[in-house]
Ligand SMILES: NC(=O)c1ccc[n+]([C@@H]2O[C@H](COP(=O)([O-])OP(=O)(O)OC[C@H]3O[C@@H](n4cnc5c(N)ncnc54)[C@H](O)[C@@H]3O)[C@@H](O)[C@H]2O)c1
């Protein structure tokens with residue numbers, strides 16, 4: 213089958229929305245995964261169309277492998293977004309990516325693109341682990357071997373190294389101000405990114421560091437954002453479905469739910485696309501949006517992933533259909549998370565929670581428990597332990613959040629060392645005992661400092677809840693009907 217490209221489209225009924233010969237590159241996007249294509253690239257294309265402003269073509273950078281760059285380059289950067297579920301629009305070809313680079317293979321080129329005067333924005337979707345920070349201090353992990361190597365002056369391979377070296381070159385060449393926009397699921401993602409970039413700059417030799425820090429302070433903004441759209445990893449079946457629809461082969465297609473949301477702090481150092489014309493909300497209350505999303509949606513997502521994995525379920529849509537799991541999620545959101553956060557003005561908390569559960573149930577999305585449950589060491593603290601802490605501080609028991617944390621612990625203890633998909637898999641395995649029971653695993657993982665703060669590790673109520681739930685999950689693993697028996701025990705608390 214012929215590959216998707218501008219030339220190949222000429223012979224079909226499909227066409228691209230943007231005038232490609234007029235596009236100019238104004239954005240460098242680091243982390244060209246599925247989410248960036250279904251979210252950032254779509255908002256940006258729509259903004260360019262609505263405002264008739266073609267200066268925001270995206271230079272996409274793949275970070276760890278060259279796969280997406282290899283898929284997109286022969287397709288002239290074009291790819292399909294295939295919406296799935298109620299209200300889905302027809303498959304759409306997105307044309308806002310003008311170049312795709314493998315950052316792994318061309319680190320100097322990444323720095324050059326960030327430093328180009330035409331670049332006004334650097335956006336990021338590099339996953340939580342890509343930030344290489346210490347979650348307790350929210351500073352750059354200066355013991356990280358890759359960061360040390362980047363500080364030593366090699367062509368940078370870490371994202372923070374790439375951004376800071378790009379800024380250093382902008383400072384030297386007078387390339388002008390730039391805005392760095394994190395779009396990852398992290399609280400205060402803009403402030404965090406700014407801190408990590410400054411930490412990197414501070415760790416450079418004094419002669420390089422002083423000028424650079426002053427230049428960054430005067431020329432770079434780091435707005436925080438909240439992003440939302442469920443985008444699973446694309447499967448071979450998804451590619452085949454797009455091929456049938458398009459009549460062309462698209463190796464870079466992505467699948468997404470119809471819903472999409474982007475809340476952005478209005479803090480830019482230079483021009484920006486008119487993203488508000490494509491539906492983004494500019495707000496000075498991004499922190500409230502982000503904590504609502506992380507502690508309601510993402511926390512429930514993680515809970516369903518680990519409960520689903522405990523009973524061998526493959527998708528989130530299947531897990532949320534289990535009454536006991538759905539009720540546990542809803543209870544965690546309503547009884548524990550909602551009382552410990554301040555909602556953004558105008559948000560109806562209960563309605564938001566119901567909407568989240570409805571979105572999870574989208575059967576056409578195929579979001580896997582394995583993908584959502586990956587990298588737990590990077591997510592459990594932000595999504596769940598925050599609610600555990602808030603609920604304990606309010607003098608109540610975090611019963612449901614503890615169920616989700618116990619399910620994560622069970623997943624970590626049950627996964628064979630080679631199969632745990634987590635950047636700290638080796639470190640987690642190292643603290644786990646040979647004999648894995650509630651009484652050995654719970655204290656071992658409570659003592660795992662990169663995830664659990666000392667206060668929670670020593671909290672007897674929390675520990676008792678974890679032991680209780682861990683035993684229930686573990687006892688059921690040998691049951692003939694582990695789904696029914698686990699559901700039953702969860703219902704009985
Ligand atoms: N997929 C979603 O539903 C969704 C929704 C909202 C937000 N997000 C955010 O986007 C991120 C990426 O999601 P995705 O679906 O694109 O995942 P993906 O697996 O398709 O892509 C991950 C991207 O992150 C990069 N990356 C991974 N580890 C890295 C590291 N150590 N350093 C630098 N870059 C690294 C990869 O190269 C890749 O470009 C999520 O972690 C989340 O923060 C995703």
Ligand SMILES: O=P(O)(O)OC[C@@H](O)[C@@H](O)[C@H](O)[C@H](O)CO
Pocket residue numbers: 339340397439440441442443510513514583584587
């Ligand atoms: O993308 P991650 O790995 O941070 O988290 C997995 C999911 O919870 C997440 O991607 C959600 O689908 C998303 O945050 C919805 O907007």
